[in-house]
Amino acid sequence: MNRRLDxxxxxxxxxxxxxxxxGGGVTRTGVLMRSETPDLLTPEGVDRLIHTYRVRHVLDLRSDHEGLPLTEWAGVVRHRLPLLGRRSALAADRAAIGDVSAGQTQGLELDDDIDLGSVDEFGAGxxxxxxxxxxxxxxxxxxxILAGDGGVPALVHCTAGKDRTGILVALLLSVAGVEREAIIADYTETETHLVEMFERIDRLPRQPRIDPSHPVAPAMxxxxRASIDTFLRVLEERHGSAAEFLLKAGAAPDHLESWRRTIRGGTG
Incomplete structure (x- = not known):
């Protein structure tokens, strides 16, 4: 099946x-979609998301001030849910924007406890x-949000739709019981149009640029495959499972179960 959105x-x-x-079965379509930044969308594209794909919630994992200011989409709730961010900007650029989780490393000090030293060896895992x-x-x-009443159909995105978004999607698919190889394949599908996608993103205003000379650049x-494969392996080693990770982080057990029912449909 072609899962790419039109x-x-x-x-x-x-x-x-x-x-x-x-154990059998597949995840339901029309429940959760993923993408790169919707700053690239024309009004016609936004209309298609709303009326063809019936998106009702948009989960935006970008940092505050990253990308264009959010505009209202009729009938859609856009949630800004910054994932990581930076603790401090250089004195000369207090209004700088960006996020290490998007590989954006120019002009800002990185969070002290973010380890970039092993990025090359293990991808970004x-x-x-x-x-x-x-x-x-x-x-x-x-x-x-996804487990709540009317929480889907939903779209999740960051800038490229592969790192911050990739982590969340991998967690959600793991909780749902998707086969590991399918989770990996969904992540690596981003490679198909990667070069052209970044060319489009790099032309956007208010879009921080990754420094190509930085060690993190190739992975980000x-x-x-190594990036998401390593992430899933270390997730299991440290936390047991995606569900256990989210429970320890404060997720409600009924939200996990509701999400499973929603994405699995009639599958047990």
Missing amino acids: LPDLLNARDVGDLPLI LLYMRMAERGRESYVRSLE RGAA
């Missing part, structure tokens, strides 16, 4: 339905784990 403005927009579940632990409140809130500009 949105010419976006190159990394797809439905996370029709993915195989452990170890960084993803740290991002998930630091941004757990945003992920718990995302689950709460790619969607390698």
Whole structure:
């Protein structure tokens, strides 16, 4: 099945339905979609999201002031749920924007406890784990929205729709019981149009640029299997499972169960 959304403005927009579940069955379509920044959307694209894909909630994992100011979409609630961010800007640029979780490393001091040293060896997987632990409140809130009445159909995005978004989608699919290889394949699908997507993103205003000379750049500009594979492995080693990670972060058990029922449909 072609899971890509029919949105010419976006190159990394797809439905996370029709993915195989452990024990049989597939995830439901039309429940959760993922994409790169909707700043790329024309008014026609926004209209298509609302009326064709019936999106009612948009989970925006970008940092405050990253990207264009949010505008109202009729009948849609847009939630700003910053994942990570930075503690301090350089004195010369207090109004700077960006987020290490998007690989945006120019002009700002990085959070002291974000480990970038192992990015090359393990893709971005170890960084993803740290991002998930630091941004757990945003992920718990995302689950709460999706599990609530009228919480879906929903769209989740960040800037490229692969790092911050990739972590959340991997957690949600793991909770739902999607096969590990399918979670990995969904993540790496971003590679298909990666170069052209970044060319489009880099032309946007208010969009921080990654420093190509920074060690984190190759991993944060790619969607390698090693990144999500390492994240899933370390998640299991440290926390047991995605569900246990979210429970420890403060998620309500009934929200986890509600999400499973929603994305699995009639599958047990």
